[in-house]
Amino acid sequence: MDFGREVLEFLQENSQFKIAVAYSEDKIESISIPEKMLIFRINSMAAPLDSNQKLQSISHAQDLGYKHIHLSEDEWLKKRIILQSRILSLLGQTKTVFARKGKIRKINQPELHIFLEENHLQIPTNAKHKYGLFIEDTLYAVMSFSKPRPIHRNGKEVLSYELIRHCNKLGYTVTGGMSKLLKHFIREIQPEDIMSYVDRDWSDGSVYEKMGFKLLETTPPMEFWINPNSGERHYPHRLNNAESQDKLLSQGFKKVFNSGNLKYIMTF
Numbered sequence: 001m002d003f004g005r006e007v008l009e010f011l012q013e014n015s016q017f018k019i020a021v022a023y024s025e026d027k028i029e030s031i032s033i034p035e036k037m038l039i040f041r042i043n044s045m046a047a048p049l050d051s052n053q054k055l056q057s058i059s060h061a062q063d064l065g066y067k068h069i070h071l072s073e074d075e076w077l078k079k080r081i082i083l084q085s086r087i088l089s090l091l092g093q094t095k096t097v098f099a100r101k102g103k104i105r106k107i108n109q110p111e112l113h114i115f116l117e118e119n120h121l122q123i124p125t126n127a128k129h130k131y132g133l134f135i136e137d138t139l140y141a142v143m144s145f146s147k148p149r150p151i152h153r154n155g156k157e158v159l160s161y162e163l164i165r166h167c168n169k170l171g172y173t174v175t176g177g178m179s180k181l182l183k184h185f186i187r188e189i190q191p192e193d194i195m196s197y198v199d200r201d202w203s204d205g206s207v208y209e210k211m212g213f214k215l216l217e218t219t220p221p222m223e224f225w226i227n228p229n230s231g232e233r234h235y236p237h238r239l240n241n242a243e244s245q246d247k248l249l250s251q252g253f254k255k256v257f258n259s260g261n262l263k264y265i266m267t268f
Helices: 003-014 051-064 073-078 080-090 109-119 177-189 206-210 245-250
Strands: 020-024 027-033 038-043 067-072 095-098 103-106 129-135 138-145 149-153 156-168 172-175 193-199 214-218 223-226 254-257 261-267
Touching (some): 003 027, 003 038, 067 080, 103 177, 109 129, 129 177, 138 172, 138 177, 156 177, 172 177, 245 254
Antiparallel strands (some): 103 129
């Protein structure tokens, strides 16, 4: 079964909402759920979207007032359970816990790494400041920050921290969790400046804007090459001294793009 049909079957099995499907020839191009104002664009390994196609797809959805999600087959193959959990969250099909019932505690790097590996689409990263939201000793959400870096903004130097990762436990929506973790960090560290990158494949940044972040810039789509054996994404310059595209293609690598990022900042 091809990727688009797998996604469609998953939605049909897990959603009570009406589903609309758009085809390109005999392949599923996108899947919409009008009642939730959602569009899932299918990005298959056989015919990956180029950078312009990805951005045009986002723009078209925004014109319709829809939330747009790019679903990539390589991520589906490697982290299917995480993708499915995020889709179910968008559909309101996950369990809900409330952050007000929990407590924030510092966690160590191994705890952060394990939680991110099990619950986040992107690779785990090291962080200077690491926090977990616990409810009755169960870890439901994490947030991590970099060490401060001196940055020149508006003619003066400030110490800027990066919000690196945030995610919830699979199968759960943590109402108020992101805001509670962020406020805890601000009270404890008293930063001058916080910045964060938002993945445009999954988000329009509205959650960040509701918390007080301001959009600083939109970065362009980035190119990756997918290893046919491991399924891992690689930056092109890190592949055997930047081998030629023809050679990579002959070895079975696939060139894909993300949709770029939204760079947000919060100043104090």
